[in-house]
Amino acid sequence: MALGIDRFRDPIHGFxxxxxxxxxxxxTLPFQRLRKIHQLALTYLIYHGAEHTRFGHSLGVMHLASVMVAKDVKTFF
Structure with missing residues (x-):
């Protein structure tokens, strides 16, 4: 797929x-598929601000995990 993008804007974590x-x-295709799955199921049909996808959620989780690992590595060494 190779989007060539190495940073994403997140409403909570910034870039x-x-x-x-x-x-x-x-x-990967499985990760890209998360763009089509809504985090809040059908809530986005009623509340237009609830446009959260599993893709965005997973990026945020990946970011937080990276931050946690980086801090643990610095603490360990």
Whole structure:
């Protein structure tokens, strides 16, 4: 797929910059499929601001996991 994008704008975390391995994961078809799955099911049909997808949620989770690992590595060494 190779989107060539190495950072995404997130409404909560600002810009999320991806490492090459993370980008390789995001570029897979299963991960891209998450763009079509709504985090809040059919809520977006009633509340237009509820346009959250599993893709955006997963990017945020990946970002937080990266931050946690980076802090643990710095603490460990």
């Amino acid at each position: 999320i910059e991806l490492q090459p391995i993370e980008l390789a994961i995001v570029d």
